Amino acid sequence: MNIGSLLSQTSRKYPELLAIECEGRSYTYRQFNEEVNMLAHGLLEQGVNKGDKFALMMKNSEHFVFTFFAAAKIGAVLVPINFRLTTTEVQYILEQSDATIVVCDKEFEQTIAEAKQGTIVRQVITVGEPETVGFYSYEKVLSDNINEPDVEVSETDDVEILYTSGTTGRPKGALFDHSQIFKVGISVVINMEIGQHERILHLAPLFHSAQLNLFLISGVALGSTHIIHRDFHPVKTLQVIQEHKITHLFAVPAMYNFLLQVPNAADYDLSSIKRVGYGAAPMAPELVRRSMELFKTDQFYNLCGLTEAGPGGILLDPEGHKLKGGKPIFMTETRVVNEEGRDVLPGVIGEFIVRSPMVMKEYYKKPEETKSALKDGWLYTGDLATIDDEGYITLVDRKKDMIISGGENVYSVEVEGVLFEHSDILDAAIIGLPDEVWGEAVCAVIVPKEGAMIDEAELRSFCRQKLAGYKVPRKIFIEPQLPRNASGKILKYQLRQSMNQMSTEKLL
Template sequence: MRNNVGNLLSKRAFLHPDKEAFIDVHQNKRLTYSQFNENANRTANALASIGVKKGDRVGILLMNSAEYMELFFAIAKIGAVCVPLNIRLVADELTYIIKDSGTQTLVYGNDFQKVVAEIRAKGATATDVVNWVHAGNGSETDTFGHNFEELKTKAVETEPERSGFEDDPLFIMYTSGTTGLPKGAVQTHNTVLWAALTMAATWEMRQSDRFLVALPLFHVGALMPAVMSVYCGIATVTTKAFDPSLYWKVIESERITNSLMVPTILHLMLQVPEKGFSDFSAFRWIALAGAPIPVSLLDSSTAIGLHVEQLFGLTEACGPGCQLMGADVARKVGSAGKPFLFTEVKVVDLDDKEVPPGTPGELIIQGKNIMREYWNLPEESTHTLRGGWLHTGDVATMDEEGFVYIVDRLKDMIISGGENIYPAEIEKIIAGVPGVSQVAVIGQPDPKWGETPMALVVPQAGCSLDEQQVLEFCQGKMARYKIPKTVKFMEALPLTPTGKVQKRILRQQLSDE
C-alpha cells in the first residue's frame, strides 16, 4: 500500500470508529474517529467540487479548531498541498507567502475577514488565489467567496479517490524568518509519516493518552503532534487560542496526559492562580521546544509535581530533532538531549567533518523525516541538504554520552577581535540576574574589535535594574571579552509565535534609533 497520510485517518476510523478522536474546546465539539473521518471526507469532496486537484496549494488561515485538522487530512486524501498560514502575520507578510507558494485556494475564518480584504485590495496580480473560501457563519460570508459549510453540506461523506503519495508534497510550512524572509519547507507524505513514527516511538505514549495541542496549528510543533495522535489512535484536544487559566481547566476536565509547549506558555501558566487548585494528576509530561528550559522554570515545575522534558525540533525536520527525557532532564540541564529513535545527528566543522566531543560545530540531522526541499529555492536547498544531511545552522556541542547542547545560531555568532562569541552563552548567564525577565544579546559595531556584545534586557514587572548590576553579575562567569559592553533596557523583545527572539528585527529597531 502506497503511503498517503489521509489513509491514517481512514484506517484509524475503520479500526476504532467509536473512539474519541478530537475535542474542540472552543466550539464544544467532540468527534469520534468515525465522525472525524466523515467530516474530512466531506471536506475533501467539497474542495474537489471547486476544482482543487493533486498538487494544488490550499492555504489555511484559521484558529485552532476541528475544521483545521479536517482540512489537513482532506487535502492529504486528494493529493493537494496544504499551506498553513501564520495567523499573526499582517497582510503584506501573508501576501508574500501566498504568492511565493502559489496558493490557489485560501480557506479563512471569521477572525481573518479584515486581513483577507486587505490582501484582496492589493489587486489580482498580488496573489494566485482563485478560490476564496470563508469558513464562517452563512450570514457573515463574504460575497466574493465560497461558504465552507455550504460546500461541505452539499458534499458526500464517502472516501474520495486518493491522489498524492510517498514523496509527493503534502504541506509547505514557512519558517518564522528570524534571519530573513521566510522559506517554505516542503514536507511529503513520507516525511510526515516518518516524523509521526519517530515521535510516537521516542515519546512515552499510551493508547489511553489525551494530547493537548497548545501551539497554533500553523506551527510544526502543533500540526505534527496532531498527526501523531491519529497515528497512535489517541484523543487530540485543542482550544481556539492560548489562555493560561483555560489551559489548567482543560488539563483537569479533559484529563490531559501530555502536551508540547514553548517555555513562555508554561511560564505564563505558572503565574495564574488556577495552577494551585487544578487537578493535573493525569498529566505525565510536557515537552518544551523553541528555546532551552530556564533552570528557574524547571525548578518551579518540579516544585508542583509537573514533569517537563526538553525538545529540539525544526520545521525542516518536520519537527523531531532531539529530546531530553526522564531523569536526564535534571542530570543534563541545558542539553537538547539525544536524537529521536529514527533520527541521527552529528556535530561537524566547516568541512562537514565530525568534531571531537565538547567542540563547537554545526549540528546536522539525518532521517526520513527531513524536508524534501525549500520551495522554489534550489540553490539554498542543495546547500542546506548537502551530503544527505540537514544543516541546521545551529552551533552545538556533543558530550561523551551523546547528549547535544545547542550553543547558538551560526548567523547570530559575534566575532570580536577574532574570537567567536555565542550570544546564547551570555544570555544564559544574564537570565540568572535577579529581576531579569528576558534577555537577548546581539553584536554591535566596534572600531577596535569589529563587534562587541550588547545585551537587551527586559526587567520583571516591578523590578528596578541598571547596567552596572548586570555587568557586575557577569564578572567571573565568562571571559572578559564576552561580557557585554552595553546593556540596554527594553519593555519587550520582538518574538516569533513560538517565543523565539527575532534578532533581525531587534537589529533593525536599534539601527533606526
C-alpha cells in the same frame, strides 16, 4: 498509506471515542471522519484537484483540523500560513507556493482578499459567512457525502509545504511527502512514549510543524483525544489540564514562562501529565527547573528540531536533562562538523547537521538554497553545537546570533541562561551591536517582571559572578516585551535593528 488514511483507520477502530474538543464543541472519531469526508467531497465538487497547493490561514480550531485532513485525503498540498503575518508577507507565501485555494478564518478574510491580488489564487473559503464578494462559505462548501473520497493518494505524493520562521529573511518552503510526515509522527510516539488514547492539549499554533506533525497527526493515528485551544491563556491552560486530565502537553518556552506567572499556579492539580514537551526556541535551564517544579515531574522532553527536518533533530529526554545533552531522535543521524564538513573533536564547537528519512525533499522552487542546505544527504542546520565522547550534543547558538567581541566568541544562549536566574527578569535576549573598540558589544534586552526595577550595576555584578568579563552585557536595554514569531523564537534581527537605531539616536 497516506496521512488522510490514518484518520479513516482510527475512525473505524474507535468510532465513538472522543476525538476533538474545542471551545465546548466535541466530536467522536466517527463524526470527525464524516466532517472531513463531507469537506473533501465539497472541495472536489469545487474543482480542487490532487496536487493543488492549498493554503490555510486559521487559528487553532476543529475547522483547521477538518480542512487539513480533507485536503490530505484528496491529495492536495497543504500550505499552513502564520496568521500573524502581514498582508505583504502572506502575499509572498501565496505567490511563492503556487497556492490556488485558501481556507481562512473570517477575521483573516480581509488580509487574504488583499494578499491574493496578483497571485494565482482562484478560490477562497471563509469559516463563517464571507463578506467579500466571490468568497465561499465553509458551511456551504460541505457535501452531504460522508463516504471516503475516491482519490488515490500514495505515500510519495507531496502533502505539505512548511514555511520556515523567517527570523533572518524571507521564509523558505520546506516540501514533504506523506511518508516523511508519517515517519515524523512515529518518531515522537517512540521517543516520548506516547500510548493509545492519550489526552493531548494543543496550545502552540497548528500551522507550526511541531504541534501539527508531532502531536496532532500522531495523536490521530493512535486514537488520542485532542483538546484544542484557539488562543493561549495561562489560567485556562492550567484549568483544562486539571479538568480534562491532560496527559501530554507541548508548548514553546514563552508559554511556560507565562504559566509560572499565574499567582496560584501551584494550586492546580496537574498530576495527570505524563510527558511535557518544549521546543521551537531555546529554554533557559532555570525556566526548565521551575517548570518541572510546577508540574511536579521530571518527564520533560526538549524537542530540538527544525522545520526542514519535519521537525526533527535531537531529543533531550529526562535522562538527558541530567546529563545536559541530547541524542538523535528515532531514525535520525547527527554530526557536528567544521567548515570543511569534517567531524569536530569532543568539546569543539561546530555546525550541527542531520540526516534522516524525515528531512525535506527540497526548498520549494529554491534550488540554490536547497543546494546550500542539503549536501551529500545531510541537512546543514546553521546551529552551532558541541558533541562529547558519548555522542551527547549540546546546542550553543545560531551561527548568525554568535557575537564576536574583542576577538572572543560569545554565545547568546549561555548569557541568556544566566539572566533568567535573576529574580527580577521575566524575559531576556542577548544581541551583538557594532562597537568601535570591541567590534561587537554584548547587549542585553530585558523585560522586567511586573513591578520590578532593573539596577544595571547590580545586574552586571550578578552576571560577573557567573560569566567571564567579556560575556557580561556592556549595554542593557529595558523593554516592555520582546518581538517573537509564532514559534516562540525571538526575532533578534528586529532587536538588532531597533536597539542599534536607539543607540545611534542617543549619540546624536
